[in-house]
Amino acid sequence: MDRASTDLLADLTARGLVHDTTDRANLEDRLAAGPMSLYVGFDPTADSLHVGHLVGQLFLRRFQMAGHKPFPLAGGATGMVGDPSGRSDERNLLDLDTLRHNVSRIELQLQRLLDFTPGSAQAVLVNNADWTEPVRLLDFLRDVGKFVTVNQMLAKDSVRSRLDSDNGLSFTEFSYSLLQANDFRHLYEHHGVELQAGGSDQWGNIVAGVDLIRRGLGKSAHALTHPLVTKADGTKFGKSVDGAVWLDPDKTSPYAFRQFWIQVDDAMVGRYLEMFSLGALDDVRATIAAHAEAPEKRLAQRELARELTVMVHGTEAADAADEAAAVLFGGDPTQASPAALAVVAREVPSSSMSSAQLADTIGTLVQAKLATSNGDARRTLEQKGYRANGVQLDENAQLMAIALLHGRYLLLRKGKANHHLLEIS
RNA sequence: GGGUCGGUACCCAAGCGGCCAAAGGGAGCAGACUGUAAAUCUGCCGGCUCAGCCUUCGUAGGUUCGAAUCCUUCCCGGCCCA
Structure with missing residues (x-):
């Protein structure tokens, strides 16, 4: 002591x-x-x-x-x-x-x-x-x-x-x-x-x-x-596109909180880990060194996200967030278990609609808030920016033609990190 | 109160009677590369039933075949004078 x-x-x-x-x-x-x-x-x-x-x-x-x-x-x-x-x-x-x-x-x-x-x-x-x-x-x-x-x-x-x-x-x-x-x-x-x-x-x-x-x-x-925490570009820390990253799970979900840390720049992650981790400095430095060896593994970001999510939201919520991310970023969503999808449904924006509504591909994308207007949805389709259950969509794509996961889920993705889970009834 | 300059899309900023949904930059979005990173490159970036149409350039009127561009009203901001 x-x-x-x-x-x-x-x-x-x-x-x-x-x-x-x-x-x-x-x-x-x-x-x-x-x-x-x-x-x-x-x-x-x-x-x-x-x-x-x-x-x-x-x-x-x-x-x-x-x-x-x-x-x-x-x-x-x-x-x-x-x-x-x-x-x-x-x-x-x-x-x-x-x-x-x-x-x-x-x-x-x-x-x-x-x-x-x-x-x-x-x-x-x-x-x-x-x-x-x-x-x-x-x-x-x-x-x-x-x-x-x-x-x-x-x-x-x-x-x-x-x-x-x-x-x-x-x-x-x-x-x-x-x-x-x-x-x-x-x-x-x-x-x-x-x-x-x-x-x-x-x-x-x-x-x-x-x-x-x-x-x-x-x-x-x-x-x-x-010192006040800053981002790599010198701007204010703690703001995401949607605004501040809150500690209140009702204002920033544990999943979004985890993602905020996962997506930290390489340039800053070492510094953040030193500032935020309660682990011994030697251990922190070892992680940073390991991260420098293989940055694509994002070891430092994972450590940072895990420790802070557990600290702020508890182990259970952190596990759920990890599990959701594993489905969303783990590759093939068709392999996800029903239990994993249930977790995703809680952590990611989701909605339900009838299979009839699904016929309107553009309208569905807008309704899922993955496009700000029909035109935006069309443009993004033309640019091949959407995936549904892992399948890349183009301007002729029909959501109806995509096989549902477990007979009722359609996991939509725009770009790399924007998801929406549809439950089809 | 007087004078003066100005208010253009998310932000900065060009345009100053038709070729203007409006240059350029930034931000944002997507794609390529890669790693849920950065940088770079490419495309997009008001809306729609999208070779066309509709609504936008502080506000409300007016002039004109035609206005972001000219005139007037009002509102707001900078600067100078009082």
Whole structure:
């Protein structure tokens, strides 16, 4: 345990997870001295976290595995105000009902990846609304505001960039970092939380808390940020064509979640594996080396997809997703068992129709959402972009002429990775 | 409030009376190659009952045989002046 503790920072650094820290030697000493408490905050901007939040969640998990005590924080209060960090324009405020709903959903997700069984490293879920809502405005101005100069606040990147832009910055968002600073002070005072971690865009907010703790309490606390995850082309990570990749299985199915990781670029997969895997770094590096030997096997992507799907959705859902993918990408779908097809039906868009409707090949493709219009379906047919039960279609193809799987299934595929399962009655 | 420039398809951006469903680029889709990757190459990329027709160039009118292109109204944005 001690060894893990002292090596934690080195491990995080080797994984490319450390962007910046307050006095590093100091933090190393503190980690070596024994278990500490830390927190990472998640604002309820939506009713689910997405893959971009995983790094932060896993930070808590890594610390917990090393014996430290994690405090996942749901931003019931900060979510009321909106963080200007990393945003070029003002946020729209969420109404209270939405906010409350989002908080309750996110709290469930924050409980998934951490260990809440009693013990010294037991995770504790907190919500900053609990200590922020009761505070009176005048008390806040005296107890928090008095320790912060506007000069400092204006110097923060997130504020300055907005002041320089045409969009401006409301007083509401300007004051955001005070709320977050107060969170850190509250957790320090009442729970002994000495470290706040987060994405590099949170640096300003986090050190605001460190400053407040020093000025208000005369104590020293630590900050640690991780780099924001990016894609090979530098664009924002975690967005697929259909939008964000959510952790909520109702918003992003376990199958779609798995596929997101399977389809990661070779150029990034090593880095992602280092950042996201909880496995020992040596094992991770061995996988990466094996992947470099035979990239076509996609070993690294498979490892990454498997570990994260199990972590977020559980073994059973991960198995089902694997099984569905085996049918969809495994070659000949006519060999798939009825049980496997049943899994596919749950994991992939599907619909049922009568054999009469099937006579309209173009219409069926549109209805299956594998074409945006009749013309699009025709074009794609001309370009030989569709397969039905493994048979490539052309512009003269008739879906009716294709033999059904197990007498009732027609597995449609557009391009490489777009599927739709039809059940024919 | 005054002046001025501008609003073109998912995004950027040409076009400035007929040859315009509208150049070019990006994004996207499909094919080839391969590996559920990247790069590259090829094709497609408003809709339809597809050699034709219909609906689009901020909005509403007008001029004209004919308008994205000219005129007017209004709406929205940039810049300059106040």
